[in-house]
Amino acid sequence: MVVSMTGFGRSKRSNDSFSVTVEVKTVNHRFSEFNIRMPRQFNKIEDKIKKKLSASIHRGRVEVFITVEGEGLTDRKVLVDWNLLDQYVDSIERIKEKYGLDHGLSLQDLLMSEEIILFEETELGNEDLERIVLEAIEEAALSVKEMREVEGKALENDIVTQLKSLQTIVGKLTEMAPEVVSLYRDRLTKRIHEFVENGIDEARILTEVAIFADKADINEELTRLNSHIEQFRSILTLLEPIGRKLDFLLQEMNREVNTIGSKANDSKIAKEVVEMKSILEKMKEQVQNIQ
Template sequence: MIASMTAFARREVHLPWGSLSWEIRSVNQRYLEPNFRLPDSLRNQETALRHRLKQKLARGKLDLNLKFYPADERQDLVLNETLLDKLIASAEKVRSKMPAAAPVDPLKLLEWPGVIQASETDEEEVQAQVLSLFDLALEDLQAHRLREGEALAAMIEERLVQISIHLQNAQSYLPAALEAWRESLLEKAAKLQVEVDPARLEQEVVMLAQKQDVAEELDRLEAHVTEVRRALKTKGPVGRRLDFLMQEMNREANTLGSKAMNLDMTQVAMDLKVLIEQMREQVQNIE
């Protein structure tokens, strides 16, 4: 099943020590281009995150945003008694040298940096949760990409059906086109009052048929249709292969248009180009 490169996923978890939230946005890109935005305290996880990402995805430009909200209000406060004793001793020493010194304010001592500390969160637990939550977000993203890919495959299949119909019509137009050209030559000869050698006329018709023969182009287009259908059923990234097939189909449609002998064949070539371009636009989003 094919996958689209356009998708979004969000996962979050709330734990006693805080909350984690992953947001992943993906759009089409020729290669895999991740852009991680991580809190400073968790930047050391980027290598492991990139490794996990490469195991799941092959193409796409991704914005991966991790937010970490520590639950400071839930944490126990730890008093640095050693530092506090030193501050009190220093304050008493200063007061003894000042005749009218005010008493030491305990609240002022508590405001000193480092006297009150929040209990430390288990870093290993946080990092494990970051990776676990990331895996879940990636699963959601991949599921979204597969749903989008299924819709893209359906749209491409609709156009492949129309292309096959146009190819069948083109085959039926060829004999009528040659006969119309034969009649045109006879009419021109009659107007010019020129006697036409039947053998020479048949020779000209044969030469034109060889020159304007589009059977090879039609066969190649039909082969490309079959290959596109096969690629749509292939597991794994097929976007680049489909893009190549679109280029080849467009080239054959151009050749078909240049060899067109009547308006019907010209219209077939134009309709084919429109359908191929519509598929090409969809293929740009396929991984």
């Protein structure tokens, strides 16, 4: 089954106290990679979040954004360094006494000292909130999966069209292959006619043609190409990640096409080889986005 690596999903869950929004975006990537941005209080359930996502997203770069709104998400405290405060007040009084200063120490003066009075904010854990987050993750991941499957269907339709075009050219080359040897025999005979006055050594011509036919024989490559095309179609139906398999198979197909181009010394075949390379390049672009 063809599944694209490009997708987006969004989910919003809430209760009386909290509102959780999850957005999941996926793009193509060689492996499976997760990048999760969320409040620090959810770090302890990061593995659970990845497990939820991995259930339906097997390959690609996954970016997750989790935002939480509501009351009681943080615990705020005022911390006073009493020992430092005692020293601070004592020092102020001694300075006033030593230098005859009249200005007194005010509360505002103390509040301006960040070293003495600290405001601490702690993010609270909450089992109900964590449950809502995981539910939102699961829902967003399902939306991503559905979108990736729709995109995958479009990719599959295009790839199948390209495969048909490729197989049509392979059929044409199969018909043209014997003509290459025949044309070479005619050219060789003509050239020998031009340079030999006392007749033609038919055995020599047959030997030269046989050597050329062996070097220029592309039937083996065409047979393998047909096999690869059928295997490609079969892989498209598998209910598992298939992107890497298709990518490897395309490399093999491209290798066969290159061999055909180097072996067949014929302008017509060379033209078809160029067309096949163009088709394979288009298929490669599509396959690189398949899970």
